[in-house]
Amino acid sequence: MQEKNRGLALFTLLVFVFLLGPLVIISFTSFEPGTVLKFPPEGFSWRWYENIFEVKMFMKTFGTSMFVSLVGNLLALLLGVPAAYALSRFQFKGKGLLNAVFISPVLIPGIVMGFAMLKYVIITYNLPIYAGLLIGHTVIMLPFIIRVVASSLSNFDFAIEEASLSLGAGKVETFFKVVLPNIRSGIIAAILIAFLESFNNVDISVFMTGPGVSTLPIQMLTYVENNFDPTIAALSVLLMIITAILMFIIERMMGLSYFTKRS
Amino acid sequence: MALLTLENVSVAYDNQYILKDFNVNIEKGQLISLLGPSGCGKTTTLRLIAGFLEAKDGRFLFDGKDYTRVPVNKRNFGFVFQSYALFPHMSVYDNVAFGLRLRKVSETEVKSRVEQILDVVSLGGFEKRFPKELSGGQRQRVAIARALVIQPDLLLFDEPLSNLDANLRINMRVEIRRIQQELGITTVYVSHDQEECFSISDQVAIMNKGVIEQLDDPAKIFKYPKTEFIARFIGFNNFITFGERTEQDGESELRVGGHRFSATHNPGTANASAKKCAMRPDDLIVTTESQDLEANRLPGTVKISTFLGRSYQYVVETDLGDFTVNQEMETPYKSGQTVHLLFPKDKMVLVD
Numbered sequence: 001m002q003e004k005n006r007g008l009a010l011f012t013l014l015v016f017v018f019l020l021g022p023l024v025i026i027s028f029t030s031f032e033p034g035t036v037l038k039f040p041p042e043g044f045s046w047r048w049y050e051n052i053f054e055v056k057m058f059m060k061t062f063g064t065s066m067f068v069s070l071v072g073n074l075l076a077l078l079l080g081v082p083a084a085y086a087l088s089r090f091q092f093k094g095k096g097l098l099n100a101v102f103i104s105p106v107l108i109p110g111i112v113m114g115f116a117m118l119k120y121v122i123i124t125y126n127l128p129i130y131a132g133l134l135i136g137h138t139v140i141m142l143p144f145i146i147r148v149v150a151s152s153l154s155n156f157d158f159a160i161e162e163a164s165l166s167l168g169a170g171k172v173e174t175f176f177k178v179v180l181p182n183i184r185s186g187i188i189a190a191i192l193i194a195f196l197e198s199f200n201n202v203d204i205s206v207f208m209t210g211p212g213v214s215t216l217p218i219q220m221l222t223y224v225e226n227n228f229d230p231t232i233a234a235l236s237v238l239l240m241i242i243t244a245i246l247m248f249i250i251e252r253m254m255g256l257s258y259f260t261k262r263s
Numbered sequence: 264m265a266l267l268t269l270e271n272v273s274v275a276y277d278n279q280y281i282l283k284d285f286n287v288n289i290e291k292g293q294l295i296s297l298l299g300p301s302g303c304g305k306t307t308t309l310r311l312i313a314g315f316l317e318a319k320d321g322r323f324l325f326d327g328k329d330y331t332r333v334p335v336n337k338r339n340f341g342f343v344f345q346s347y348a349l350f351p352h353m354s355v356y357d358n359v360a361f362g363l364r365l366r367k368v369s370e371t372e373v374k375s376r377v378e379q380i381l382d383v384v385s386l387g388g389f390e391k392r393f394p395k396e397l398s399g400g401q402r403q404r405v406a407i408a409r410a411l412v413i414q415p416d417l418l419l420f421d422e423p424l425s426n427l428d429a430n431l432r433i434n435m436r437v438e439i440r441r442i443q444q445e446l447g448i449t450t451v452y453v454s455h456d457q458e459e460c461f462s463i464s465d466q467v468a469i470m471n472k473g474v475i476e477q478l479d480d481p482a483k484i485f486k487y488p489k490t491e492f493i494a495r496f497i498g499f500n501n502f503i504t505f506g507e508r509t510e511q512d513g514e515s516e517l518r519v520g521g522h523r524f525s526a527t528h529n530p531g532t533a534n535a536s537a538k539k540c541a542m543r544p545d546d547l548i549v550t551t552e553s554q555d556l557e558a559n560r561l562p563g564t565v566k567i568s569t570f571l572g573r574s575y576q577y578v579v580e581t582d583l584g585d586f587t588v589n590q591e592m593e594t595p596y597k598s599g600q601t602v603h604l605l606f607p608k609d610k611m612v613l614v615d
Binding site for chain 2: 157159160162163164165166167168169170173178181182
């Protein structure tokens with residue numbers, strides 16, 4: 001018993017080392033004063049953090065990423081909340097299929113999704129780059145919105161909705177006054193999770209970007225191809241911090257179990 | 264004229280009828296219960312009246328108006344749910360005020376009406392609490408207050424007490440009856456608990472397979488069930504299927520397998536189509552005293568004898584089948600003993 005526990009502890013430790021080790025190393029190297037990525041760093045400097053803000057493309061693509069993630073988020077909410085509601089509330093034919101279709105962007109490799117969308121949506125309809133990016137990111141976020149919102153609706157007693165109707169409220173009024181306030185934390189978590197997914201996405205975005213328009217992760221890839229300085233390490237640390245803060249908020253809102261729970 | 268009428272109403276899911284050509288009339292001011300086993304259509308009937316379900320065919324008349332297509336939120340009926348269905352994000356006050364605010368009642372009037380109705384359900388002082396801070400009984404009283412405060416034209420209860428413990432259930436049903444009578448509000452009450460229905464209702468409708476088998480006042484149903492289903496449902500578990508029946512002098516003579524029984528005609532129940540006679544285990548008598556084999560007597564053997572505490576329960580085997588009898592005795596009969604069963608003629612109820 002004791003032996004087994006020790007083995008398990010070692011295994012867990014290794015998993016953590018492999019998961020977190022690279023992040024720790026990146027964090028250290030971001031403070032390197034020299035011009036080449038090095039571990040361990042030879043000193044301490046904020047130099048490359050300052051450099052992030054001097055690279056114009058980073059600033060520009062950060063703006064694009066924010067725009068795409070936020071507006072796409074809004075679109076995904078408008079589509080996803082009603083879909084999640086319908087999937088939780090009603091029994092109908094083809095419900096399982098519909099569920100699978102909505103979740104499929106998570107299951108299909110991003111490269112495949114991205115390529116398919118490029119070929120059959122963007123090129124076929126000759127869409128401008130921004131429109132393509134927005135559609136792509138809405139599709140990335142939709143399954144997360146649907147899953148998380150449906151998950152918070154699974155604890156929702158729909159008798160409450162009927163109570164509201166019987167007291168004289170219309171259907172729309174009932175949704176806004178009774179349903180929405182009770183799944184608010186689920187919706188906020190959905191927004192944050194979807195935002196992270198979209199903001200960090202590379203595999204689908206790479207097909208949607210074009211001349212002069214790129215997202216931050218794509219720009220980071222491009223940068224690494226041509227530069228070896230620790231700017232990327234510094235930027236990665238900033239992104240990690242933002243992610244950690246958002247995750248903390250999500251955890252506070254409804255617990256991380258919403259990532260693992262099957263809807 | 265009845266306040267509420269369901270006229271040849273049908274409800275079906277996937278071509279399976281839950282209710283078919285269903286009819287009922289409910290008088291103003293009454294509390295009527297729909298009682299029956301699960302799947303009998305009682306909740307469906309209630310939800311149809313509330314407007315949560317739409318009838319496939321038929322009409323729903325309320326106060327002389329056709330309500331068949333009137334949506335839920337225009338009906339002004341109060342509904343009390345099994346799960347209470349309070350709004351978890353609102354205080355007791357806001358829960359109760361919800362319906363009033365939708366009716367654009369001024370805040371001063373909302374305040375006085377909410378306070379008044381909370382007094383009626385004995386929850387004065389709980390305004391600021393949230394549903395999760397209340398016990399089951401308190402939640403249910405908030406739910407009742409919320410349904411009452413809008414001064415509904417009809418009050419509907421769907422198994423309101425089934426989530427409460429036994430003692431609270433009894434208190435709450437007394438409370439519900441008191442409030443209903445105090446406000447004189449017409450009420451439809453659904454439950455699968457007989458005692459609950461019989462104790463609070465003016466009228467009980469016993470439902471089976473989408474049909475009301477009997478609609479009567481509780482005492483009458485309890486004494487004189489009309490059908491075998493109802494008889495079994497309320498504890499008659501001895502039946503004699505008779506071959507022929509002749510009527511005379513307010514009595515029926517029943518013949519079966521060489522035996523004769525006479526049964527008193529009970530008020531308004533002797534059905535011409537009756538095929539069976541039902542008896543409660545408490546009403547039969549087991550005896551060893553030998554007398555001439557006359558009507559309403561049946562020889563038999565004690566098969567099983569069980570001690571129940573206050574009484575003994577015997578299963579007596581006869582040539583008309585087994586009969587169950589509960590009887591208080593000092594020295595009980597033993598298994599295998601030869602006995603006679605006596606059937607008091609006023610306790611033999613003819614049923615369909």
